[in-house]
Amino acid sequence: MTAPVVKGFAALLVHAPNLVRYGAEPFYRLRARGEDAGATLRPGLRSYEDALRYPPNQAFIGNLRPEALGDLPVPWYAHPLEGASPQGRHGDLMSEEIFYGFLKVADDFSQVSLEADFLEEIQESLRQHPLFQETDAKRLGRGATAPDLAQKVSSEEALPLFLGERMVGIVQRAHPLDPSLSAHALLENLACKASALLALRQLLGQHPGGPESIDYLLSCSEEAVGDRFNRGGGNLAKAVGELAGCLNATGADVKSFCSAPLHAMVMAGGLAQSGVYGDIAIVGGGSLPKLGMNYDRHLEAGIPVLEDMLGAVAFIVGPDDGHNPQIRLDAVGRHDIRAGFSQQAIMEALVVRPLERLGLSISSVDRYASELQNPDITRRFERGDTAKTNYKMIAALAAKRGEIPADGLDTFVATCGMPGFAPSQGHIPVGIAYLGHGMDLLSSGQARRIMFLAKGSLFLGRMTHLADGMSVLVEQHP
């Protein structure tokens, strides 16, 4: 049987403590209270070293198997890893100052200005960075003077970019009245574009055909790129592809709250299998609005603000190549409109029905990659352990169907699940964060079948009370 395959995966983490102030919760709340965001947040911000040694971050970039996190002492933030590396099997953990450089690289309209001395300071590290390309150098420009930048900030045309208390750059608005082109909206969009670009470059650097072998790009990123006449108009995919050198590709964006990555994966699978396109790259850029989502509770508890990471992913789906893991298009799980709202209905739609179509049982799947939110964060803030709850629901479904004994739920969870490890980035934790690890297991024969699951909270947008959900079964190539 031929089926589309997943050909590669890359991930990127950016430690962004000084961008936390521009996350939606800190930005709007602290502004409403008239508080100095820098002063309020500073006591809770962690160092790059702390972020690097944080076990879930090492799992995300591929230096640690997520399953192994279960053996480490908790809370993870209090038990930093020895020997952590910024280079992972799936990608890098980048520092904020280098990311500011790439923010400027990603900027086509001079919205970002970096301060000249700062630019000089990072120039050498940027040039030596493996994801920096020769053509990026001229995009950096010469930098601006600190008084010029300060003037633009004080006239409210721009938001300052900080490193600690030092202003090292600004992001300017593109229109005085349009909220879609405000400095804040553009910063969100550029952070998404830059992080998606870095993940895509990482991915294409390992792809035998290189960037020009990509026919189509899909972005499953969350940001609403557009203007007042078309908020969320989109096509970040093409914008990212341009800077990654995908000259033969076109692209489009896929939106469905957190379940967008799996919709994109299924669409790409269909397009590759039908022959419309060959290799298709999917990018999910980082989501700046999620930074510091629970900053006040972190500060109140006296623990570091753990939502200080931008996370991005990129992967390629293409026609069957005879060896990479296959996407089972005949077993796509979907939460259809009639499925209802209950968690049970959603899980049956996503897990049971697609497996039934193939005559498989719940326990015939080696691993489920579900909502992999980090329990170090969710447990503390009354949302419990989302990943574990999902696994227990899948186990309970298996028990109800008589596949496993009623007292076998915990064993099932330990065998088929894993602790959540992904940064709080909306679309990134939902299954897709595990794709690289999953491909490693499938390619090495340590697993035959992995199911990726995603749920999306459509109701948050106030257009429907519905939720969304999607599942995709990926198998070892026969």
Next chain:
Amino acid sequence: MDLDNQAQIKELAERLGVENLVVVIGALDSGGAEIAAMTVTSGDPTYAGPLAGVSLRLPVYHVLEPEVRSSVDQAAYQEEVELMEMALEESVEDIVATTRKAREGLD
């Protein structure tokens, strides 16, 4: 408790009267149940939402309590609640105890 839910409960209490309302909560752990139950009885303990400092003293039940279970359609209960009940990390008794305590504190 979610700020929108707090606002909605406050509005319903004002419109319908507290004597005509019962709150059924569905928190997955005892900590969450306690906060939700306190929010609709003595007021939002986190002082974040519309019910901060507002003591509605509404009768509150957890969906897993026998009083609720026995008064709803069993097929619907099985379809909507049973799987979540099986997936709980804490015992049902622990989770409902905090709700019961908040309710009994009203007497």
